[in-house]
Amino acid sequence: MADAVHLGSGKVRELYALDAERLLLVASDRISTFDVVLPTDIPDKGRVLTGLSAFWFARTRSICANHLLALRPDGRSTECRRLSMLPIECVVRGYLAGSGWKDYRTTGEVCGHRLPAGMKESDKLPAPIFTPATKATSGHDENITGEQAAALVGAERFAEAERLSIALYQFAADYARARGIIIADTKFEFGTDRDGRLVLGDEALTPDSSRFWPADQYAPGGPQPSFDKQYVRDFCEKTGWNKTYPGPELPIDVVRGTRARYVEAFEKLTGIAFDRYVKDPTVTLG
Numbered sequence: 001m002a003d004a005v006h007l008g009s010g011k012v013r014e015l016y017a018l019d020a021e022r023l024l025l026v027a028s029d030r031i032s033t034f035d036v037v038l039p040t041d042i043p044d045k046g047r048v049l050t051g052l053s054a055f056w057f058a059r060t061r062s063i064c065a066n067h068l069l070a071l072r073p074d075g076r077s078t079e080c081r082r083l084s085m086l087p088i089e090c091v092v093r094g095y096l097a098g099s100g101w102k103d104y105r106t107t108g109e110v111c112g113h114r115l116p117a118g119m120k121e122s123d124k125l126p127a128p129i130f131t132p133a134t135k136a137t138s139g140h141d142e143n144i145t146g147e148q149a150a151a152l153v154g155a156e157r158f159a160e161a162e163r164l165s166i167a168l169y170q171f172a173a174d175y176a177r178a179r180g181i182i183i184a185d186t187k188f189e190f191g192t193d194r195d196g197r198l199v200l201g202d203e204a205l206t207p208d209s210s211r212f213w214p215a216d217q218y219a220p221g222g223p224q225p226s227f228d229k230q231y232v233r234d235f236c237e238k239t240g241w242n243k244t245y246p247g248p249e250l251p252i253d254v255v256r257g258t259r260a261r262y263v264e265a266f267e268k269l270t271g272i273a274f275d276r277y278v279k280d281p282t283v284t285l286g
C-alpha cells in the first residue's frame with residue numbers, strides 16, 4: 001500500500017491514512033468470538049463485511065450521511081472520510097438478547113429503559129431501544145445509561161445519535177425481515193466531520209456488528225442460533241476453551257460452514273450473487 005500510512009489495527013480491520021481527509025479501511029478475514037480473535041481466518045469474510053456495509057451505506061443516505069467514498073476492486077478496502085469518532089458505541093436493540101437480556105432479568109431495565117414485565121429471552125421489544133455502550137480499548141464494551149452517554153458526547157449529539165441509530169435500525173430490520181433475516185440488534189459508530197456534522201462511520205449492519213437470526217427458526221424463550229457464528233460458537237463450547245487468548249484453531253468444516261453462512265447472509269440481504277460482487281464490488285452501490 002504505497003500510497004497509504006498504516007495508522008493501526010483493529011480486531012478485524014487495518015486502518016490506513018490516504019491523506020488528511022481520507023482513510024482506507026481494509027477488512028481482513030479475521031474472526032473474533034467472545035472478543036478474542038481466533039488464529040484461523042474465514043476466507044472472504046472481509047469481503048462480505050465490506051460489501052454489506054457498502055450496500056447499506058448506499059441505501060441509507062437519505063436517513064443519515066456516511067463515510068463511504070469508494071470501494072476498491074479487491075472488495076475488502078473502503079475509502080472513506082476521516083472522522084473524529086464519538087467515544088460511544090450506538091447500540092440499537094429490537095429484541096431481548098445478550099447483555100440486554102441479562103440486564104433485564106436482574107433489573108427489569110436495559111440501560112435505563114424500563115420494559116414490560118414477563119418478557120422472555122429473544123422476545124421482540126415493543127419498540128427498538130437505544131442502549132449505548134462505552135468503547136472499551138480492551139475487553140468487553142460496557143452498557144451505560146442515556147445520561148452517562150449524554151455526559152460523554154453532549155446532550156444534543158446524544159439525541160441526534162439516538163434518533164439516527166433508531167431510524168437506521170428500523171429501515172434495515174424491515175428490509176432484512178422481508179428477506180428472512182431478523183436483525184435482533186446492531187451497533188453503529190458515528191463520528192463528526194470537519195464541519196462538525198454527525199456522520200455514520202465504521203462498518204454498518206453486518207453480521208459482525210449485529211445479531212442476525214434466521215427468521216424461519218425464530219423461537220423466543222431461549223437464545224437463538226446465530227446466523228453466522230453458530231458453527232464457531234458450538235465448536236468453541238465443545239473444546240471447553242476458557243474464552244481468553246489464545247483461541248482455538250478452527251477445523252476445516254467449521255471454516256467452510258462459517259464462510260457459507262457469511263456468504264448466504266450477503267446474498268440474502270443484497271440479492272446479489274457473491275461471485276458478482278467479487279468481480280465488481282461496485283454492484284453493491286446501485
Ligand SMILES: Nc1ncnc2c1ncn2[C@@H]1O[C@H](COP(=O)(O)OP(=O)(O)O)[C@@H](O)[C@H]1O
Nearest residue numbers: 010011012013067080081082083085189201202
Ligand atoms: N471514518 C472513520 N474515521 C476514523 N476512524 C474510523 C472511521 N470508521 C471506522 N473507524 C475506526 O476504525 C476501526 C475499525 O477497525 P475494527 O477492526 O473494526 O476495530 P475494533 O476492533 O475496534 O472493532 C475502529 O476503531 C473504528 O472506530
Ligand SMILES: [Mg+2]
Nearest residue numbers: 010011012202
Ligand atoms: Mg469494529
